[in-house]
Amino acid sequence: MFKKSLLTMLGFILIISLLAACSEDNATEGSDESENGKDTVELSLWLTPQWKGVLDGSEEGADYDSFFKHAAERFSEEYDEYNVKINVEVIAGDQRDEMLNVNLNGGTPPDMFFESVFAMGDYAHRGALVPLNDIVDDEAKGDIAENYWDTVTFGDDIYFYPFSHMPGTLVYNADMLKASGLESYVGGEDEIKTWTLDEYEEILQGLKEGIPTDQYSNAFPMGLFALNNQADTWNLAYLRMFGNEFFDENGNLIVDDENGAKAAAWLKKIYDEGLTNPGAESVSSNDVNAMFQNQQLGISFTNSVLYNNLKTDMENGTINEFDARLANIPSESGDPLSFTYVTGTAVFDTGDETRIKVSKDFVKFFSSDPDLVKSSKNGVPVRTSVADLYKDENPLFAAYDQNAQYMFSFTGNVPGYSELRQVLYPELQALYIGDKTPEEVVADYQKKGNEVIEKSKADSVIFNQ
Amino acid sequence: MKKNHHALKRNLTGYLFITPQLFFFCLFLVYPIFEGIRLSLYKINYQGMSFIGLENYKALFSNPVFMKATVNTIIFVIAIVALTVVFALFVASAIFDKNAKYVSFIRGSYYIPVMVSMVVMSMIWSFLLNPANGLIPFLARELELPVVNFLGDKNLVLPVVIFVTFATNVGQAIILYIAAMIGVPKELFEAAEIDGANRRQVILKILVPSVKPITLYIIIINIIAVLKIFVVIQLLTGGGPNNASTTLMYFLYNNAFKYNQLGIASAVGVIMFIIALLLSIPQLRAMFKK
Numbered sequence: 237m238f239k240k241s242l243l244t245m246l247g248f249i250l251i252i253s254l255l256a257a258c259s260e261d262n263a264t265e266g267s268d269e270s271e272n273g274k275d276t277v278e279l280s281l282w283l284t285p286q287w288k289g290v291l292d293g294s295e296e297g298a299d300y301d302s303f304f305k306h307a308a309e310r311f312s313e314e315y316d317e318y319n320v321k322i323n324v325e326v327i328a329g330d331q332r333d334e335m336l337n338v339n340l341n342g343g344t345p346p347d348m349f350f351e352s353v354f355a356m357g358d359y360a361h362r363g364a365l366v367p368l369n370d371i372v373d374d375e376a377k378g379d380i381a382e383n384y385w386d387t388v389t390f391g392d393d394i395y396f397y398p399f400s401h402m403p404g405t406l407v408y409n410a411d412m413l414k415a416s417g418l419e420s421y422v423g424g425e426d427e428i429k430t431w432t433l434d435e436y437e438e439i440l441q442g443l444k445e446g447i448p449t450d451q452y453s454n455a456f457p458m459g460l461f462a463l464n465n466q467a468d469t470w471n472l473a474y475l476r477m478f479g480n481e482f483f484d485e486n487g488n489l490i491v492d493d494e495n496g497a498k499a500a501a502w503l504k505k506i507y508d509e510g511l512t513n514p515g516a517e518s519v520s521s522n523d524v525n526a527m528f529q530n531q532q533l534g535i536s537f538t539n540s541v542l543y544n545n546l547k548t549d550m551e552n553g554t555i556n557e558f559d560a561r562l563a564n565i566p567s568e569s570g571d572p573l574s575f576t577y578v579t580g581t582a583v584f585d586t587g588d589e590t591r592i593k594v595s596k597d598f599v600k601f602f603s604s605d606p607d608l609v610k611s612s613k614n615g616v617p618v619r620t621s622v623a624d625l626y627k628d629e630n631p632l633f634a635a636y637d638q639n640a641q642y643m644f645s646f647t648g649n650v651p652g653y654s655e656l657r658q659v660l661y662p663e664l665q666a667l668y669i670g671d672k673t674p675e676e677v678v679a680d681y682q683k684k685g686n687e688v689i690e691k692s693k694a695d696s697v698i699f700n701q
Numbered sequence: 702m703k704k705n706h707h708a709l710k711r712n713l714t715g716y717l718f719i720t721p722q723l724f725f726f727c728l729f730l731v732y733p734i735f736e737g738i739r740l741s742l743y744k745i746n747y748q749g750m751s752f753i754g755l756e757n758y759k760a761l762f763s764n765p766v767f768m769k770a771t772v773n774t775i776i777f778v779i780a781i782v783a784l785t786v787v788f789a790l791f792v793a794s795a796i797f798d799k800n801a802k803y804v805s806f807i808r809g810s811y812y813i814p815v816m817v818s819m820v821v822m823s824m825i826w827s828f829l830l831n832p833a834n835g836l837i838p839f840l841a842r843e844l845e846l847p848v849v850n851f852l853g854d855k856n857l858v859l860p861v862v863i864f865v866t867f868a869t870n871v872g873q874a875i876i877l878y879i880a881a882m883i884g885v886p887k888e889l890f891e892a893a894e895i896d897g898a899n900r901r902q903v904i905l906k907i908l909v910p911s912v913k914p915i916t917l918y919i920i921i922i923n924i925i926a927v928l929k930i931f932v933v934i935q936l937l938t939g940g941g942p943n944n945a946s947t948t949l950m951y952f953l954y955n956n957a958f959k960y961n962q963l964g965i966a967s968a969v970g971v972i973m974f975i976i977a978l979l980l981s982i983p984q985l986r987a988m989f990k991k
Contacts (some may be wrong), residue, residue: 308986333958333959333961334958334959337957337958337959337961338958340747340961341961341963362746362747362748362961363747363748363926364747377826443819454834454839454842455840462941463939463941464712502819512839513832513833513834514833514848515832515838515850515851515853516832516853517850517941517942518831518832518853518939518941518942519831519833520939522833523833523834527833527834530834532833544948547758556876573705577741654960655959655960657961658960661941662940662941662942662943662944663943665853665941665942665943666942666943667940669853669855669942669943670856671855671943672943678829695746697748
């Protein structure tokens with residue numbers, strides 16, 4: 237009898253302890269008082285891989301989170317209102333939306349996210365971010381050009397504090413071009429070479445016929461990819477090659493016209509003629525980037541940070557050294573197609589005023605501290621003061637600046653851009669496998685894309701303010 | 702009434718022992734099912750949710766990608782389950798009565814892929830099949846054979862995914878069949894031998910009927926597993942080309958985590974639940990008949 241009672245009691249204790257463990261109060265998480273009398277605030281900052289190191293990748297132990305860990309350390313020392321602990325987490329680019337959606341729906345978004353603005357604009361439309369107008373002062377407005385502020389402004393409010401930008405271009409293996417008898421097309425080391433569309437096609441043909449197979453085994457002229465939405469901005473740029481404007485003034489897609497269809501037909505043509513890697517429909521941008529690093533591609537895509545990382549990896553001996561130079565995406569008109577990713581930090585609406593305030597203070601701190609903003613040289617600085625400081629060290633800054641006149645806004649700041657991205661690559665796959673004609677591809681993309689935009693406009697807090 | 706009360710009192714300890722498990726079962730399995738059904742009737746965004754009745758279901762049935770995903774999932778279920786059962790039966794019946802060491806070797810060989818993570822397997826297959834820098838297309842180019850993009854051809858991508866999934870999972874079924882076949886009474890085989898039955902007759906008339914409960918079990922667990930097929934799609938094909946290899950689970954994942962359409966995703970979940978239930982009922986009934 238005693239044994240039975242004991243078992244019954246133990247059973248109850250077990251259940252009660254389990255229930256107690258489950259219902260432990262989480263309300264105090266993030267802030268509590270410590271020895272120096274100041275409250276402690278614990279924040280999280282997420283970023284996708286950008287540059288390695290604090291100031292550059294040559295530092296010992298340089299990694300993607302080095303800069304933010306260093307900035308957090310300094311902020312903790314210098315901030316006098318709270319003790320601050322900042323946890324920095326690097327998230328893979330293709331996992332960003334999954335991670336954010338799960339955490340947003342679970343009520344545990346990160347406090348801050350450093351990322352390309354184009355990929356995060358949806359979260360502003362969804363009401364998940366807080367405006368940062370109050371931390372942008374006149375000094376910042378004076379130092380950062382107007383067009384960058386336009387990129388980070390949704391409706392009337394600023395949602396991202398711009399830090400640097402990453403112009404997207406093509407990158408080519410100058411050694412491979414020379415080995416294929418195409419010396420005359422090779423540009424200068426610090427130049428972003430502009431080819432006409434005819435020249436570009438000649439280069440691709442020249443590479444196809446001329447790449448010496450003993451030197452470059454399994455190599456192809458150009459990298460083409462459509463497995464998923466990663467690096468789709470280059471695919472969007474290719475679709476503008478024949479003059480298509482992409483968005484109308486109401487933010488709707490207008491790719492379904494003669495120019496759009498011509499661009500799609502051009503992609504299909506170079507693919508069919510073997511001027512690109514095979515199987516573009518099941519090759520990702522990561523594959524293409526790796527192939528370029530392995531010298532299996534003559535021409536590939538890049539942005540300023542990817543290009544710097546490539547150079548650093550060559551210096552470190554991580555990959556074999558070769559002469560990689562930049563070129564513009566050509567167009568039929570002869571003017572290059574140019575775009576840039578503005579990167580910056582957004583603050584999420586966690587519902588905790590203290591955390592939001594400290595997060596904003598931290599964002600302002602590392603986005604305006606004279607020493608810390610120097611790290612923006614790993615991309616291209618948005619601050620004129622920093623760009624001026626490093627223009628001699630990095631002559632490409634001037635070349636990027638020269639390109640600014642050809643810049644197009646690839647997102648149109650439309651709501652639902654994340655979902656819109658999911659619509660493009662299946663259409664490109666259909667194009668490459670011959671399931672649809674170029675005309676059908678642009679028509680279907682426009683139809684499906686505009687449905688996404690329409691639906692997202694209805695849900696956007698910015699459109700329905 | 703008194704008897705019931707007495708029985709309850711007598712079994713109280715037993716009930717108390719299963720209470721924690723029951724609590725977590727209800728919390729993590731039963732409650733989410735009902736919550737999923739509820740969410741499928743709502744339009745959900747970050748600012749809140751609004752009841753929209755069956756609109757999510759209507760939207761799904763007019764979505765060609767969803768219909769494609771449903772057809773693909775059914776093809777996967779039928780092909781993978783049939784292949785698994787037939788191949789596992791073939792291997793198990795061929796070796797179950799052989800030398801114990803030999804049986805262990807075969808069993809181990811087929812079971813190794815089951816132990817390797819599906820992620821690793823998918824990446825290895827991706828390395829082999831990637832049309833631009835994969836090993837198989839590279840060798841084909843070197844040998845000047847025609848190069849086929851196994852992952853980019855809409856007619857080949859389903860067979861490839863079926864083969865990869867089947868090759869990874871079949872070990873489990875082989876292990877179960879061998880165990881069941883070893884347990885079949887020897888007298889039956891001896892009697893058949895005396896009656897002059899050949900090996901084929903022994904297998905078809907004795908072995909296969911004897912392991913019927915295991916067959917039913919394998920069919921059910923494989924149906925449920927294949928309905929949820931996801932990792933191989935995500936890592937190998939990304940649902941492509943042009944949604945040719947999209948499955949219901951992949952479609953659900955995209956809606957839930959990429960497009961943040963939780964209502965639509967929940968509706969897909971409910972439909973998958975109903976399909977799994979419908980497909981499993983005949984087997985479950987057959988299983989519990991005896």
